[in-house]
Amino acid sequence: MSKEIIVCKNMSKTFETARGPVHVIDNVSLSVRENELLVLFGPGQCGKSTMINCMSGLETVSGGTVEVSGKAVTKPGPDRGVVYQRMALFPWLTVMGNVEYGPKVQGVPKKERREKAQHYINLVGLEGFENSYPNQLSGGMQQRVGIARAYCNEPDVLFMDEPFGHLDAQTRYLMQEDLMKIWEKEKRTIVFVTNNIEEALYLADRIVVMRNCPTSIKKEYEITLPRPRDYVDPEFLRLREEISAVVDKAL
Numbered sequence: 161m162s163k164e165i166i167v168c169k170n171m172s173k174t175f176e177t178a179r180g181p182v183h184v185i186d187n188v189s190l191s192v193r194e195n196e197l198l199v200l201f202g203p204g205q206c207g208k209s210t211m212i213n214c215m216s217g218l219e220t221v222s223g224g225t226v227e228v229s230g231k232a233v234t235k236p237g238p239d240r241g242v243v244y245q246r247m248a249l250f251p252w253l254t255v256m257g258n259v260e261y262g263p264k265v266q267g268v269p270k271k272e273r274r275e276k277a278q279h280y281i282n283l284v285g286l287e288g289f290e291n292s293y294p295n296q297l298s299g300g301m302q303q304r305v306g307i308a309r310a311y312c313n314e315p316d317v318l319f320m321d322e323p324f325g326h327l328d329a330q331t332r333y334l335m336q337e338d339l340m341k342i343w344e345k346e347k348r349t350i351v352f353v354t355n356n357i358e359e360a361l362y363l364a365d366r367i368v369v370m371r372n373c374p375t376s377i378k379k380e381y382e383i384t385l386p387r388p389r390d391y392v393d394p395e396f397l398r399l400r401e402e403i404s405a406v407v408d409k410a411l
Contacts, residue, residue, distance in 0.1 A: 170189055172188070184207045186375065201368065207375030208375065211353075212319040217235045240319065241315035245322045250294075255281060256290040263276060307342065311346060311348070319351050340362075340387060357407075361396055361403070
Protein backbone atom coordinates (compact mmCIF):
# COMPACT_ATOMS: atom_id res chain seq x y z
CA MET A 161 0.00 0.00 0.00
CA SER A 162 1.43 3.39 -1.03
CA LYS A 163 1.99 5.98 1.65
CA GLU A 164 -0.35 8.94 2.06
CA ILE A 165 1.19 12.09 0.64
CA ILE A 166 -1.76 14.48 1.12
CA VAL A 167 -3.85 14.39 4.28
CA CYS A 168 -6.81 16.73 4.81
CA LYS A 169 -8.53 16.59 8.20
CA ASN A 170 -11.86 18.34 8.75
CA MET A 171 -10.96 20.91 6.09
CA SER A 172 -13.36 23.83 5.83
CA LYS A 173 -13.27 27.08 3.90
CA THR A 174 -15.43 30.17 4.26
CA PHE A 175 -14.97 33.35 2.23
CA GLU A 176 -15.93 36.69 3.75
CA THR A 177 -17.77 38.82 1.19
CA ALA A 178 -19.67 42.11 1.17
CA ARG A 179 -22.88 40.09 1.34
CA GLY A 180 -21.68 38.01 4.25
CA PRO A 181 -19.80 34.73 4.69
CA VAL A 182 -19.90 32.13 1.90
CA HIS A 183 -19.27 28.60 3.13
CA VAL A 184 -17.58 26.63 0.31
CA ILE A 185 -15.98 23.53 1.90
CA ASP A 186 -17.69 21.71 4.74
CA ASN A 187 -15.57 19.49 7.02
CA VAL A 188 -13.78 17.40 4.38
CA SER A 189 -11.36 14.65 5.42
CA LEU A 190 -9.45 13.09 2.56
CA SER A 191 -6.10 11.42 1.91
CA VAL A 192 -4.26 10.97 -1.39
CA ARG A 193 -1.70 8.22 -1.89
CA GLU A 194 1.75 8.65 -3.39
CA ASN A 195 1.65 8.43 -7.23
CA GLU A 196 -2.14 8.12 -7.19
CA LEU A 197 -4.21 9.89 -9.82
CA LEU A 198 -7.21 11.06 -7.84
CA VAL A 199 -10.12 12.85 -9.50
CA LEU A 200 -12.39 15.28 -7.67
CA PHE A 201 -15.65 15.00 -9.56
CA GLY A 202 -18.86 16.92 -9.06
CA PRO A 203 -21.15 19.65 -10.40
CA GLY A 204 -19.74 22.93 -11.62
CA GLN A 205 -19.07 25.58 -8.97
CA CYS A 206 -19.42 23.07 -6.13
CA GLY A 207 -16.07 23.93 -4.53
CA LYS A 208 -13.65 21.50 -6.22
CA SER A 209 -11.25 24.24 -7.32
CA THR A 210 -11.27 25.77 -3.85
CA MET A 211 -10.33 22.37 -2.47
CA ILE A 212 -7.21 22.09 -4.61
CA ASN A 213 -6.36 25.73 -3.91
CA CYS A 214 -6.36 24.89 -0.21
CA MET A 215 -4.30 21.72 -0.78
CA SER A 216 -1.77 23.61 -2.89
CA GLY A 217 -1.50 26.53 -0.47
CA LEU A 218 -3.02 29.14 -2.76
CA GLU A 219 -5.82 29.52 -0.20
CA THR A 220 -5.65 29.06 3.55
CA VAL A 221 -8.23 26.83 5.23
CA SER A 222 -10.75 28.34 7.63
CA GLY A 223 -10.86 25.18 9.71
CA GLY A 224 -9.09 21.85 9.94
CA THR A 225 -5.66 21.03 8.51
CA VAL A 226 -3.94 20.15 5.24
CA GLU A 227 -0.59 18.35 5.13
CA VAL A 228 1.61 17.42 2.17
CA SER A 229 4.46 15.00 2.83
CA GLY A 230 3.85 15.39 6.57
CA LYS A 231 4.17 19.19 6.58
CA ALA A 232 1.35 21.65 7.21
CA VAL A 233 0.32 23.61 4.10
CA THR A 234 0.15 27.34 4.81
CA LYS A 235 1.43 28.78 1.50
CA PRO A 236 2.48 27.62 -1.99
CA GLY A 237 5.70 25.61 -2.23
CA PRO A 238 7.97 24.00 -4.83
CA ASP A 239 6.73 20.55 -3.79
CA ARG A 240 3.32 21.44 -5.29
CA GLY A 241 2.58 22.36 -8.91
CA VAL A 242 -0.67 23.64 -10.41
CA VAL A 243 -1.95 23.35 -13.98
CA TYR A 244 -5.00 25.48 -14.79
CA GLN A 245 -7.67 25.35 -17.49
CA ARG A 246 -6.10 28.31 -19.27
CA MET A 247 -2.35 28.25 -18.94
CA ALA A 248 -0.70 31.47 -17.77
CA LEU A 249 2.27 31.02 -20.08
CA PHE A 250 4.63 33.96 -20.43
CA PRO A 251 3.90 35.24 -23.96
CA TRP A 252 7.34 36.82 -24.31
CA LEU A 253 9.13 33.53 -23.57
CA THR A 254 9.61 30.60 -25.91
CA VAL A 255 8.57 27.05 -25.08
CA MET A 256 12.05 26.46 -23.65
CA GLY A 257 11.92 29.72 -21.72
CA ASN A 258 8.56 28.85 -20.17
CA VAL A 259 9.52 25.28 -19.24
CA GLU A 260 12.89 26.22 -17.71
CA TYR A 261 11.48 29.24 -15.85
CA GLY A 262 11.03 27.54 -12.47
CA PRO A 263 14.54 26.06 -12.26
CA LYS A 264 15.95 29.38 -13.53
CA VAL A 265 14.28 31.29 -10.68
CA GLN A 266 15.63 28.67 -8.26
CA GLY A 267 19.16 29.38 -9.49
CA VAL A 268 19.77 26.12 -11.34
CA PRO A 269 22.74 26.54 -13.72
CA LYS A 270 21.81 27.11 -17.37
CA LYS A 271 23.20 23.86 -18.76
CA GLU A 272 21.49 21.75 -16.09
CA ARG A 273 18.11 23.47 -16.36
CA ARG A 274 18.19 23.35 -20.17
CA GLU A 275 18.83 19.61 -20.11
CA LYS A 276 16.01 19.12 -17.62
CA ALA A 277 13.62 21.33 -19.61
CA GLN A 278 14.49 19.50 -22.83
CA HIS A 279 13.68 16.18 -21.17
CA TYR A 280 10.18 17.34 -20.27
CA ILE A 281 9.62 19.08 -23.62
CA ASN A 282 10.41 15.76 -25.27
CA LEU A 283 8.20 13.93 -22.80
CA VAL A 284 5.12 15.98 -23.77
CA GLY A 285 5.82 15.62 -27.47
CA LEU A 286 6.99 19.17 -28.26
CA GLU A 287 10.48 18.38 -29.51
CA GLY A 288 11.19 20.81 -32.35
CA PHE A 289 9.03 23.58 -30.86
CA GLU A 290 11.58 24.80 -28.27
CA ASN A 291 11.91 28.21 -29.94
CA SER A 292 8.20 28.74 -30.61
CA TYR A 293 6.16 31.30 -28.68
CA PRO A 294 2.78 30.54 -27.05
CA ASN A 295 0.81 32.47 -29.69
CA GLN A 296 2.30 30.16 -32.32
CA LEU A 297 0.91 27.05 -30.62
CA SER A 298 -2.52 25.41 -30.57
CA GLY A 299 -4.50 25.18 -27.34
CA GLY A 300 -3.49 21.56 -26.82
CA MET A 301 0.17 22.38 -27.40
CA GLN A 302 -0.02 25.22 -24.90
CA GLN A 303 -1.39 22.78 -22.33
CA ARG A 304 1.53 20.47 -23.04
CA VAL A 305 3.89 23.37 -22.32
CA GLY A 306 2.05 23.95 -19.03
CA ILE A 307 2.37 20.30 -18.05
CA ALA A 308 6.08 20.26 -18.99
CA ARG A 309 6.64 23.45 -16.97
CA ALA A 310 4.93 21.95 -13.93
CA TYR A 311 6.91 18.69 -14.22
CA CYS A 312 10.20 20.58 -14.68
CA ASN A 313 9.88 21.92 -11.14
CA GLU A 314 9.79 18.27 -10.00
CA PRO A 315 6.94 18.71 -7.51
CA ASP A 316 5.72 15.88 -5.30
CA VAL A 317 2.12 16.69 -6.23
CA LEU A 318 0.45 18.14 -9.32
CA PHE A 319 -2.94 19.80 -8.99
CA MET A 320 -4.81 20.01 -12.30
CA ASP A 321 -7.89 22.25 -12.38
CA GLU A 322 -10.00 21.23 -15.40
CA PRO A 323 -6.91 21.60 -17.61
CA PHE A 324 -8.67 20.35 -20.77
CA GLY A 325 -12.04 21.97 -20.18
CA HIS A 326 -11.69 24.68 -22.86
CA LEU A 327 -10.43 22.35 -25.58
CA ASP A 328 -12.57 20.88 -28.36
CA ALA A 329 -13.75 17.30 -27.86
CA GLN A 330 -11.13 15.65 -30.09
CA THR A 331 -8.21 17.60 -28.63
CA ARG A 332 -9.49 16.93 -25.14
CA TYR A 333 -9.51 13.20 -25.79
CA LEU A 334 -5.98 13.32 -27.20
CA MET A 335 -4.77 15.30 -24.18
CA GLN A 336 -6.26 12.69 -21.84
CA GLU A 337 -4.31 10.01 -23.72
CA ASP A 338 -1.14 12.11 -23.57
CA LEU A 339 -1.52 12.75 -19.85
CA MET A 340 -1.80 9.00 -19.23
CA LYS A 341 1.38 8.36 -21.22
CA ILE A 342 3.27 11.11 -19.37
CA TRP A 343 2.01 9.95 -15.96
CA GLU A 344 2.96 6.34 -16.63
CA LYS A 345 6.50 7.38 -17.66
CA GLU A 346 7.06 9.96 -14.88
CA LYS A 347 4.81 9.10 -11.97
CA ARG A 348 3.56 11.96 -9.82
CA THR A 349 0.71 12.25 -7.37
CA ILE A 350 -2.00 14.05 -9.33
CA VAL A 351 -5.22 15.60 -8.01
CA PHE A 352 -7.38 16.29 -11.06
CA VAL A 353 -10.58 18.36 -11.06
CA THR A 354 -13.30 17.75 -13.64
CA ASN A 355 -17.07 17.76 -14.09
CA ASN A 356 -16.82 15.41 -17.10
CA ILE A 357 -17.68 11.84 -16.13
CA GLU A 358 -15.95 10.21 -19.13
CA GLU A 359 -12.75 12.12 -18.38
CA ALA A 360 -12.92 11.12 -14.71
CA LEU A 361 -13.34 7.43 -15.54
CA TYR A 362 -10.66 7.46 -18.23
CA LEU A 363 -8.02 8.95 -15.94
CA ALA A 364 -8.69 8.06 -12.32
CA ASP A 365 -7.30 5.52 -9.92
CA ARG A 366 -9.95 6.83 -7.55
CA ILE A 367 -12.91 9.17 -8.03
CA VAL A 368 -14.17 11.28 -5.15
CA VAL A 369 -17.72 12.48 -5.81
CA MET A 370 -18.41 15.89 -4.25
CA ARG A 371 -21.71 17.40 -3.14
CA ASN A 372 -22.82 20.83 -4.22
CA CYS A 373 -21.57 23.95 -2.41
CA PRO A 374 -20.76 23.91 0.47
CA THR A 375 -18.97 20.83 -0.77
CA SER A 376 -18.36 17.62 1.11
CA ILE A 377 -17.61 14.05 0.05
CA LYS A 378 -20.62 12.11 -1.20
CA LYS A 379 -18.92 8.85 -2.22
CA GLU A 380 -15.59 7.39 -3.35
CA TYR A 381 -14.92 4.88 -6.11
CA GLU A 382 -11.74 2.84 -6.63
CA ILE A 383 -11.42 2.46 -10.41
CA THR A 384 -9.71 -0.81 -11.33
CA LEU A 385 -10.43 -0.83 -15.07
CA PRO A 386 -7.27 -1.78 -17.01
CA ARG A 387 -5.45 0.93 -18.96
CA PRO A 388 -5.73 2.13 -21.66
CA ARG A 389 -9.44 2.38 -21.02
CA ASP A 390 -12.22 1.92 -23.53
CA TYR A 391 -15.12 4.38 -23.48
CA VAL A 392 -17.55 1.70 -24.70
CA ASP A 393 -16.41 -1.08 -22.38
CA PRO A 394 -19.52 -2.42 -20.56
CA GLU A 395 -18.00 -1.84 -17.11
CA PHE A 396 -16.97 1.71 -18.10
CA LEU A 397 -20.54 2.41 -19.18
CA ARG A 398 -21.98 0.84 -16.02
CA LEU A 399 -19.77 2.99 -13.80
CA ARG A 400 -20.60 6.04 -15.88
CA GLU A 401 -24.31 5.52 -15.25
CA GLU A 402 -23.87 4.75 -11.55
CA ILE A 403 -21.59 7.71 -10.77
CA SER A 404 -23.72 10.11 -12.82
CA ALA A 405 -26.74 9.10 -10.73
CA VAL A 406 -24.78 9.69 -7.51
CA VAL A 407 -23.77 13.16 -8.72
CA ASP A 408 -27.36 14.01 -9.61
CA LYS A 409 -28.37 13.13 -6.04
CA ALA A 410 -25.47 15.22 -4.71
CA LEU A 411 -26.86 18.45 -6.11
